[in-house]
Amino acid sequence: MANAGTGTGLQLRSTIKKDGTLEISLVDVATPEPKPEEVIVRVEASPINPSDQGLLFGGADMSAAKTAGTADRPVVTAPVSPTVLKAMAGRLDQSLPVGNEGAGVVVQAGASPAAQALMGKTVAILGGSMYTQYRCIKAVQCLVLPPGTTPAEGASCFVNPLTALGMVATMRAEGHKALVHSAAASNLGQMLNKICIKDKVDLVNIVRKPEQVDVLKRIGASYVCDSSAPTFMDDLTDALAATGATVAFDAIGGGTLAGQILTAMEAAANRTAKEYSRYGSTVHKQVYIYGGLDRGPTSFNRTFGMAWGIGGWLLTPFLQKIGFEAAQKLRERVAAEIKTTFASTYTKEISLAEALKLEEIAVYGKLATGAKYLINPNKGTR
Amino acid sequence: MANAGTGTGLQLRSTIKKDGTLEISLVDVATPEPKPEEVIVRVEASPINPSDQGLLFGGADMSAAKTAGTADRPVVTAPVSPTVLKAMAGRLDQSLPVGNEGAGVVVQAGASPAAQALMGKTVAILGGSMYTQYRCIKAVQCLVLPPGTTPAEGASCFVNPLTALGMVATMRAEGHKALVHSAAASNLGQMLNKICIKDKVDLVNIVRKPEQVDVLKRIGASYVCDSSAPTFMDDLTDALAATGATVAFDAIGGGTLAGQILTAMEAAANRTAKEYSRYGSTVHKQVYIYGGLDRGPTSFNRTFGMAWGIGGWLLTPFLQKIGFEAAQKLRERVAAEIKTTFASTYTKEISLAEALKLEEIAVYGKLATGAKYLINPNKGTR
Numbered sequence: 001m002a003n004a005g006t007g008t009g010l011q012l013r014s015t016i017k018k019d020g021t022l023e024i025s026l027v028d029v030a031t032p033e034p035k036p037e038e039v040i041v042r043v044e045a046s047p048i049n050p051s052d053q054g055l056l057f058g059g060a061d062m063s064a065a066k067t068a069g070t071a072d073r074p075v076v077t078a079p080v081s082p083t084v085l086k087a088m089a090g091r092l093d094q095s096l097p098v099g100n101e102g103a104g105v106v107v108q109a110g111a112s113p114a115a116q117a118l119m120g121k122t123v124a125i126l127g128g129s130m131y132t133q134y135r136c137i138k139a140v141q142c143l144v145l146p147p148g149t150t151p152a153e154g155a156s157c158f159v160n161p162l163t164a165l166g167m168v169a170t171m172r173a174e175g176h177k178a179l180v181h182s183a184a185a186s187n188l189g190q191m192l193n194k195i196c197i198k199d200k201v202d203l204v205n206i207v208r209k210p211e212q213v214d215v216l217k218r219i220g221a222s223y224v225c226d227s228s229a230p231t232f233m234d235d236l237t238d239a240l241a242a243t244g245a246t247v248a249f250d251a252i253g254g255g256t257l258a259g260q261i262l263t264a265m266e267a268a269a270n271r272t273a274k275e276y277s278r279y280g281s282t283v284h285k286q287v288y289i290y291g292g293l294d295r296g297p298t299s300f301n302r303t304f305g306m307a308w309g310i311g312g313w314l315l316t317p318f319l320q321k322i323g324f325e326a327a328q329k330l331r332e333r334v335a336a337e338i339k340t341t342f343a344s345t346y347t348k349e350i351s352l353a354e355a356l357k358l359e360e361i362a363v364y365g366k367l368a369t370g371a372k373y374l375i376n377p378n379k380g381t382r
Numbered sequence: 383m384a385n386a387g388t389g390t391g392l393q394l395r396s397t398i399k400k401d402g403t404l405e406i407s408l409v410d411v412a413t414p415e416p417k418p419e420e421v422i423v424r425v426e427a428s429p430i431n432p433s434d435q436g437l438l439f440g441g442a443d444m445s446a447a448k449t450a451g452t453a454d455r456p457v458v459t460a461p462v463s464p465t466v467l468k469a470m471a472g473r474l475d476q477s478l479p480v481g482n483e484g485a486g487v488v489v490q491a492g493a494s495p496a497a498q499a500l501m502g503k504t505v506a507i508l509g510g511s512m513y514t515q516y517r518c519i520k521a522v523q524c525l526v527l528p529p530g531t532t533p534a535e536g537a538s539c540f541v542n543p544l545t546a547l548g549m550v551a552t553m554r555a556e557g558h559k560a561l562v563h564s565a566a567a568s569n570l571g572q573m574l575n576k577i578c579i580k581d582k583v584d585l586v587n588i589v590r591k592p593e594q595v596d597v598l599k600r601i602g603a604s605y606v607c608d609s610s611a612p613t614f615m616d617d618l619t620d621a622l623a624a625t626g627a628t629v630a631f632d633a634i635g636g637g638t639l640a641g642q643i644l645t646a647m648e649a650a651a652n653r654t655a656k657e658y659s660r661y662g663s664t665v666h667k668q669v670y671i672y673g674g675l676d677r678g679p680t681s682f683n684r685t686f687g688m689a690w691g692i693g694g695w696l697l698t699p700f701l702q703k704i705g706f707e708a709a710q711k712l713r714e715r716v717a718a719e720i721k722t723t724f725a726s727t728y729t730k731e732i733s734l735a736e737a738l739k740l741e742e743i744a745v746y747g748k749l750a751t752g753a754k755y756l757i758n759p760n761k762g763t764r
Contacts, residue, residue, distance in 0.1 A: 054660055055660050087685065089652075090652070090655065090657070090658030090659070091658040091660075094658070253684060254684075259679075270471075270472070273472065277472070278436055278437050278473075279696055279698075282699065289684070290688075292684065297641075297681050297682060297683050297684075298681065298682055298683075298684060299679050299680065299681040300679060300680055301679050301680075302635060302636075302671070302674065302679075302680060302694075303469065305694065306672075306694035306695070306696040306699075307694055307696070307699070308693055308694050309691055309692065309693030309694070310691070310692045310693065311690055311691030311692065311693075312684075312687065312688035312689055312690050312691070313688070314661055314688040314689070316661075317664065317688075317689065
């Protein structure tokens with residue numbers, strides 16, 4: 001049974017053509033014979049994260065997407081504007097595989113003991129090219145899930161859990177005592193709440209709708225501020241003063257939120273100021289933008305003194321900075337708590353072909369909180 | 383002659399009243415008897431820096447300023463908008479002295495040898511309250527100017543020179559190999575060019591008018607980009623690619639320039655990129671905003687990957703970070719090169735009373751490049 005199911009497998013590909021057309025399609029790829037240190041994983045679950053959609057859609061106008069091909073081999077095309085096309089110069093005419101992470105069962109293993117030890121195990125992988133039926137990967141890159149864990153349960157072991165853990169670790173490393181998170185009702189945001197409750201770290205949650213306040217309150221969040229409320233700036237300042245949070249992780253990116261957070265942090269700092277300082281408070285206030293749910297421009301008024309920073313934050317450089325050993329500890333914590341702290345929920349499980357249906361793209365492409373899709377590349381194949 | 387000229391002296395004061403009125407006036411203050419470690423300096427030159435104007439005008443609408451009082455004791459008033467008034471809560475109804483730096487002659491000294499050694503010397507001071515005729519200060523805070531240096535020549539020993547030196551030191555400390563400076567034709571910008579030419583550091587100058595290109599080219603600048611030119615983004619990208627500059631110091635603050643600099647840095651980095659990276663180049667790109675010549679909002683499009691930062695930069699925290707010894711070395715370099723690298727030029731020398739004339743405020747309040755004023759609190763008194 002060492003070769004069960006292998007041979008060739010379907011893989012999702014995204015190509016931006018020089019003429020300004022995005023093409024998403026499925027191709028048959030040969031499953032390679034694993035080298036001694038490698039295994040073949042039958043991928044059964046891979047989430048569609050916001051971080052996957054940049055590569056998948058390449059900034060194309062998906063509202064103008066068209067579909068062609070057959071039900072088994074659909075082909076989606078969509079126009080890419082000249083401006084976006086310029087930014088995509090590095091990937092033109094390349095057929096790129098997609099899917100950062102996922103989980104599945106090891107169905108074939110190379111000769112090495114490390115690879116052989118994984119035969120039949122359910123493992124999680126962060127390696128790219130996961131929207132594929134069979135993924136060849138080094139054994140060392142496989143995170144073995146605890147017995148009784150399904151691929152669907154282990155599909156999101158990396159991007160959201162390590163990002164959430166990375167935020168808390170960054171907060172500590174840079175000397176802050178509490179943190180702020182925006183788009184806080186997301187899967188990631190709920191996970192961050194569970195971590196912070198467990199680790200006794202104060203977290204200020206910013207959500208964009210009243211109903212999301214309840215979602216977070218139900219899982220035990222102490223501080224939830226609704227940016228659509230007229231009292232938002234006062235609510236946020238109160239929460240920042242209560243927690244002393246001086247670092248924020250912002251998934252929105254565009255608009256005025258990053259600046260509003262800094263302004264509220266400054267107001268909170270000045271509540272305890274003893275004398276007037278013309279350059280504002282001396283405490284460093286930091287906002288890290290790690291997502292772009294709002295793709296519009298970021299705008300702020302610099303009404304928060306001179307001790308501030310706004311910058312990009314990304315998981316991979318963070319993991320490189322802390323090193324393999326420290327990162328491995330984080331990964332092991334995720335595996336151990338995959339059904340509790342790091343549990344993810346999905347709206348729908350779809351096949352690779354279903355991922356190319358325009359009506360599904362219209363739903364998962366919106367990046368709406370609470371509408372998260374899981375691709376099962378082997379759905380219906382067994 | 384130990385008490386020559388002392389007794390009382392005029393001092394400029396700025397007050398924002400609770401009712402929303404800024405009042406700038408002159409008051410008579412008693413010159414204290416210096417303690418053993420102190421000296422009395424007869425201030426003869428103190429520049430009006432952009433950093434002084436925040437305290438002086440307190441965000442009031444100076445276009446609506448009125449004048450009262452006498453020619454010798456004028457009183458200027460101007461309205462402060464409710465929004466600005468809120469930000470000024472920490473200074474309401476306080477009569478604040480103004481003037482960060484200046485130079486003058488030591489006319490009285492305390493009993494300590496350090497103080498006595500300064501009698502008759504021309505010294506420069508960074509200590510605040512310099513728009514005053516007689517300034518009592520610790521001897522250790524006086525920077526003795528080389529023989530033959532006038533107070534006017536030594537008036538700007540600190541803010542601009544240390545800021546320019548601080549930019550180069552920050553560039554080095556954070557691992558960048560060249561730097562960018564905006565509003566580069568300013569006194570500070572010209573100084574930075576002289577430092578960079580002398581120290582063989584590549585500097586990319588950004589100016590806002592064609593004629594400012596010539597100002598900098600004449601003093602030997604290699605890279606000058608005019609943001610009013612249609613080719614600005616291409617010119618800037620070329621200069622960044624040629625120099626490898628990945629840190630910028632921006633005096634403008636508002637508008638789109640900070641984001642444009644990051645975008646051009648990213649484009650320059652991608653010219654040498656070997657493969658497509660969906661998160662952009664991995665080189666960290668940083669813009670420090672150290673001024674606010676444009677007081678409007680800062681806006682950017684995040685078209686520069688994820689490895690970027692924008693933040694405030696201020697001289698005092700920089701000096702605190704490097705420590706007294708390192709800062710003292712910088713100060714000594716400034717004194718030694720005060721007539722060359724760190725020479726400043728002024729449009730006009732005015733008295734304290736003249737500084738309160740509306741027609742003068744209309745000129746120096748504009749913060750225009752090449753219109754820098756020097757206050758001589760003892761003008762006409764000798």
